[in-house]
Amino acid sequence: MVDSGAGGAILRTILASGPVPRSVVAKHAGLSPATVTWQTRALLEAGLLLELPETASGSGIGRPYSPLTLDTSGNVVIAVHIAAAQTTVAVVDIGGALRSSTRVPHRDTAPSHILDDAAAEIARVRATRSERVLGVGVAIGGRVDRDAGTVVEHSSLRWRDVPVRRRLEAVTGLPTELDSHTRALMHAEHLYGRLRGTASSMVVFVGNVVDMAFAVGDRVHYGPNSAAGSIDRMLGLAESRDGSARATVEQFSDHGLLRRARTRAPAAHTIPELIEAARNPGPAHDLFVERGVEMGRVTAALIDLLDPEAVVIVDRGFTGLAEVEATYLRTIGEYSALCARPAEVVSRSTFAGRVLETAGAAVALHGIFHTPLNALERKAV
Structure with missing residues (x-):
């Protein structure tokens, strides 16, 4: 054998x-x-x-x-990233190079509609490729049971116990894997990015979902309840028992940032527009800096708890705005008892501009690069 x-x-x-x-x-x-x-x-x-x-x-x-x-010219995976408002479907080769990417806006948040639209786009993309498709990787925020291929809970989409893998495999006929967005990015950083060869590492993701992932070597921790890295309660993002969201959600997520921007920077309707507005002094700039301070404090606490060798922060403000990056690093240095020189430990994502596509691809490629022949037994076509 x-x-x-x-x-x-x-x-x-x-x-x-x-x-x-x-x-x-x-x-x-x-x-x-x-x-x-x-x-x-x-x-x-x-x-x-x-x-x-x-x-x-x-x-x-x-x-x-x-x-x-x-053989990067002959082997690709189809990467799927399901976000709050759209699904990204991309083709990525086994060397990690992005070959194509499309966006499919959500009709609504019904799982059947989102997954059916994703399957239709997978079929369209697949028909245009001559390479062997090794499988489909799906990344999504929220709580994900990787082994079962199920989204346990996604607060923005209001999904609960959605069998994503089973549904997509049935429709596409392709072997499909599912994982959380942040864990997928951790796998990607270990395969293709800044965390390759590190003894311990952490990825902090700040977007419409805010969470983290932790790994020892290249082994990402999932936990017995598939909940490792869920820091929403720590941030106050979780719903209270009566179902009302706590006010601090406004301080962290992209949704919260945009809601506050409606009164402070009303010309910006998307995060890229808000980042562009934030390049100059003013309300948009202040919003990102405020989030940098708050998330810098959270990151400092996580560093002191886990003591990782390296940390990657995935936040479009951190990547796109030099002052926001400086704010994160300065705040981490001020609040962490262990990380006196954050710039030596903390870095931005390797995959700026292709984070969504890389996350989905890494879900499928993780198996290829760890148990390749077992993965191929799932009948790549």
């Missing part, structure tokens, strides 16, 4: 360092030459790797070798 765990280690090594000879793969993956030989044979036969023409070493000393590389 093929050791798919070793296969994943080989793929991740080639992703990080390729094209490389088998000897380099063995060294960096911590595998014996014999294991690398028979594992790479299986991965070549499975169509995930390509063997490039034989070449000599740079020094001219030693035997020629045939470098191994990922």
Whole structure:
């Protein structure tokens, strides 16, 4: 039986360092030459790797070798990101490159309508591609049971116990995986981004949903109730028992920021418009800075609780506005007992401008890069 765990280690090594000879793969993956030989044979036969023409070493000393590389031209996944107002459907190759992306506005928030529209777009996109589609990855905010493929709860969409994986697989015929948006971004940062090789890490996401993910090595913590990283109660975002939202929701989410902007910066109707307005002094600028202070305090508390080696903050204000980034870092430095030099620990997302697409893709690609042959048994087409 093929050791798919070793296969994943080989793929991740080639992703990080390729094209490389088998000897380099063995060294960096911590595998014996014999294991690398028979594992790479299986991965070549499975169509995930390509063997490039034989070449000599740079020094001219030693035997020629045939470098191994990922077959990025022949293997893609379809990435789906379900947000509050729209669904993004994209094609991403196994090297992490974005090939195409489309937006599908929601008719309403009914799960059947959103998922049917997503399935129709998947079918349209799939018909335009010649590459092998390895599967569909779906990322969404809220509480997600990855193993069951179910959205347990999503407050903005008012979803509860929605079997996303089962429905999309039935309609599209493609193997489908589901995960929360922030955990998906954590997987993406470990595969393709800033968190590769870190011993412990944290991703803080600030958008229409506000939550975090934590990992030791590249193993993301989910918890027995699929609720790890749900910091909404910590922020006061959760509904009270009588169903009324607490006032502090206005301080954090994109929805809250836009609601406050209606009175303080009425010309801005979307977050990109609000960011553009915030490039100059005024109410829009102040809104993002205020959120930077509040979320900086929250991030400082999480750093002191978890003591991660590296932190990624995904907030369009943090990425797009230099003063907001500086506000986060300054506030973290002031409030954290452990992080005296935040700039050495905290960074922005690797995937600015393609966060949604990358999150969805990482849900599908995580399995490919950890148990590749098991993942392919789910019949990529």
